[in-house]
Amino acid sequence: MMTRIPRQLKLAIVALGLTAAAAGQARAGLVLETATAGTPATYGYSLFSNQTIGSRFHLDTTTAITQIGGNLGGSGTLFGAITALSAPDALPTGTSLTFPVLAWTVFTLSNDLTTDIFANLSVTLGPGDYALIFGTGRFGADGTGYLSFDNDDTPQSSVFFSNDTTGEYNDGGVTGVRLLVVGETPPVAVPEPSAMVSAATGVMMLGGFAWRRRRKAMTS
Structure with missing residues (x-):
């Protein structure tokens, strides 16, 4: 079964990536x-x-x-x-x-x-x-x-x-x-890769939790 990622979660991940890219530019x-x-x-x-x-x-x-x-x-x-x-x-x-x-x-x-x-x-x-x-x-x-x-x-x-x-x-x-x-x-300091991974993981976990709650509410 294919898992669909909620639109809000996709936008959050994209925003996180854009923030990291902008941080490295003078x-x-x-x-x-x-x-x-x-x-x-x-x-x-x-x-x-x-x-x-x-x-x-x-x-x-x-x-x-x-x-x-x-x-x-x-x-x-x-x-x-x-x-x-x-x-x-x-x-x-x-x-x-x-x-x-x-x-x-x-x-x-x-x-x-x-x-x-x-x-x-x-x-x-x-x-x-x-x-x-x-x-x-x-x-x-x-x-x-x-x-x-x-x-x-x-x-x-x-x-x-x-x-x-x-x-x-x-x-x-x-x-x-x-x-x-x-x-x-000078460019703003770019977050370390490990920090970016942690942030992305946190966003995905929160998004997944919210998505499961929404699915549960729709089926109850």
């Missing part, structure tokens, strides 16, 4: 997007000497940063760097030439603002507050750049700049710049 995407792309421009906020521009961002979980970028133009090379902040609304410590760095990269600019520029940067950050900063005059970067201000700010925008004379950081006055951080959160 989630990648934009960690920071200060503005959505607007009308391409040929000018913007300057990046030179002591004048750098950056934005704060917050992480709720450990994240592997893979790239940084933005709607940047200019000539020569710029640096992009990530620094830790003491609070969500804090500014970097030090000046544009002395702030502590967790990771940095140098990349070459172009004058094409119709597309974003991305540069590889690999660092794993724990939960907390950070800032992405672009500038020149450090790490061998010696170019002159600019950030287009014709983009549309998002709620993530928390932009600041350094004074072009002292290099000290200040808030306010910078809008419409598009700064980007790309990263992925």
Whole structure:
């Protein structure tokens, strides 16, 4: 005699399998997007000497940063760097030439603002507050750049700049710049095979018990 498995039990087993599959996948995407792309421009906020521009961002979980970028133009090379902040609304410590760095990269600019520029940067950050900063005059970067201000700010925008004379950081006055951080959160731990077998067995036992009770009720 063929035993029929109740539909509810089948769905429970399928859901258990899908949960295990999803648990092993990392989630990648934009960690920071200060503005959505607007009308391409040929000018913007300057990046030179002591004048750098950056934005704060917050992480709720450990994240592997893979790239940084933005709607940047200019000539020569710029640096992009990530620094830790003491609070969500804090500014970097030090000046544009002395702030502590967790990771940095140098990349070459172009004058094409119709597309974003991305540069590889690999660092794993724990939960907390950070800032992405672009500038020149450090790490061998010696170019002159600019950030287009014709983009549309998002709620993530928390932009600041350094004074072009002292290099000290200040808030306010910078809008419409598009700064980007790309990263992925580590995959959720996949249950051990023995645990999956135990869970599946438990589901089947409960389903079988419920099915037998239903059969008994139907024949009584």
